[in-house]
Amino acid sequence: MSHDPWRPEPEEAAVPRATAAPESARTPDGGEAYEELSARIRQLSLDRRRLHRLLDAVVALSADRDTRTVLRHLVQAGTDLVDARYGALGVLGEGGEIIDLITVGVDGAEQLLSASGLPQSHGLLGSLIEEPRPLRIDRIAADPRSVGFPDGHPVMTTLLGVPLTVRDTVYGNLYLADKKDGTPFADADEALLTALASAASVSIENSRLYGRLKRSAEQFQRRLLPVLPDLSPLLVEARYEPASELPHLGGDWYDAFGLPDGAVLVVVGDVTGHDVEAAPLMGQIRNMLRALAFDRCGPPSLIVDRLDRALAAFGDPPAATLVLARIEWIPDAGYALRWTNAGHPPPLLITPDGAVRCLAPEAHGIPVGVEPGLPRPDHEHPLPPDSTLLLFTDGLIERRDRDIDAGLRDLADHAAALAGAPLDALCDALLGRQDGYDDDVALLALRMPRLAR
Template structure:
């Protein structure tokens, strides 16, 4: 389809009756009767129903719009197609989605302005009834095609309405058999346009829901404070489906006595209630970490008992790590405890990466009387500790060891660069299926000796997949 229309001036529109008005409602019975009279009726009806189901199954608006064009081209056997989306005033095209141009045709039209709907393509804007033109060049509203544009002869245009208003126009040009578009083509494309309006509205509602869910989740997340002498980086990425809104979070605060607390977690579940529960758990953990100078295992135990006593039943996995200067002040010591969570990843400044071993205890919410173990490891100068939720690594068709290895390899390859570069590289490499939300937290030790501050880190993840199986042992 054309990437630029020749906008002609005012004149006869070449349509019987002319005028403007709303698109007539689809007469399903009349349409079925018309299609039934076609020689290939059964095949075409099956193709139409399959196309409607295919378009209706999409939820991403950009995918829906392009799929509508491709489907219409397939149903009518058209060489080119396009969908023009109207502006807020409904008087011009604000977006134009062409399909069918090959690479050479696209290159020739580089820099050509997209159409605005003031010429031949504007007829459907002023009068949103189906439009068929057998010879575009001979039409009174056509003024030629721009230089480099592929030749086009016939046109079929159908308006797409959403909630009673014209959303845009679907244009098809040039049947592949070189015949003009006929009544059957018009009938099947009108039927598709009717279903397309519903699919577009669903996609728009989906986008609003996804945007609102993501905004809600992000409002629960703070900005990381200054954690000097450490540098820090964090990321929250929502799930691809609004229904998978989860409980991932991160947090950071300065504790009395110069310690630092960093927290990432995930309450089990994927809905708004899980996100609300996450906020409750996060705030409890923040208060306990600030008020009590406890090792990680004891802090998790107290949090578990508190949740059991004052909150609705909640399950989550958490890994808490405390980083403190060694006794001689020459380095740092990492103390951590895991409640069913994947282990921290340690990346040294010379580019080596390893997951810190330590059998995880049960998740929070299983046994509040459980005694939790602490594990210790040296943290070399300039080393990075990376913690994340399962949304980074869990994939239903990939082994967990494989995805954890990918994260370790990417982190090691970026050990020499800035912490932000390491974190972003890990997020881009995300080996999960992307259907869960994720949080990633990274903390890098200073290159010099420890000045005596004692940071605390915590991360958590939904209890699912292999982590749930490990916790059940």
């Protein structure tokens, strides 16, 4: 068969010849050259793997916003990168003292710190604090600066430490001890750990700024919410919990106050959106509702209808969901709830025996700010003595991985089990059902007096 110059060679022939050792390197005289070439290739492969691991560690650090979580990831990444048995990060205070210690690989670290306290800023650790530059020790016990280990501390032989600098300030020091293969720390280990610490400083600064921004946003949001008055004989508790992930300003709010005719007006609402504009709009809507409620003590539907028409005066009317209700005393009948719902999650009523009723009539209104003039129905329901009324925003029952109806059932089940709990404990328990929330949460709880007035 004639050879076709355009046909590729068989797979066997396509193997690069560079994978085989050069002829000169395979001769006795070329043995050293071949070994040197092989060592360089192995080192290049090792350096490449280390670079990938370093980049992966930096990406992982950048994904977290909580400062302590970032620091723990940093210690874990450092020990993994250089295959060290032990890792620790000492966070420094303004005076250079160690104010926090995060460890990896030390069994019973919490009990050890509880018994011996945080390390003091002397010895080898102190030398790194005094001179913030990489420190490498091949034999800890032989170093004159070593002061030994406290009781119960694992004995360590080698040490590698690098400073952690954030905006030209030494934030802390990262320490590694004892490589798993028993060899001392090398120049490559020091360079790798220094690069990791340098990259981590950006993540630490970002997490600190994130925490500061989140605290400021939360404080601003809380200042927009009212201090609830004494509504005796009714008991009232309120809670606000910001979303866990983003330091945004939300539009969730609650309010409760007495009216001139003796009724108590309560409201929980949520302005659409999570941006800088949502929180001020929430404050405006809350104040408008107060003014409208005091102007004429009419039914809730009338107050919300007036609010809807007032919002139409905005060039781009904000939309909001809310439940507005009057708690009224009816002679010979007791307390009753009269409310209207504008596209909001329904209230829950918990009776003393643990029964829970979802106050969700078929007819309800649309959110305010959408289409003024549509009818808004009022609803009524008795409030038995010692019963508890819960009003809340959707952040309490909504999660990305769960249907909102399932969240409402879960809330009702928890509330039923807490029917006899003090009102403040009930609120804390309902908010404590999970570690964090995808959205802001506003919760308002009212308990009726035990005996009729």
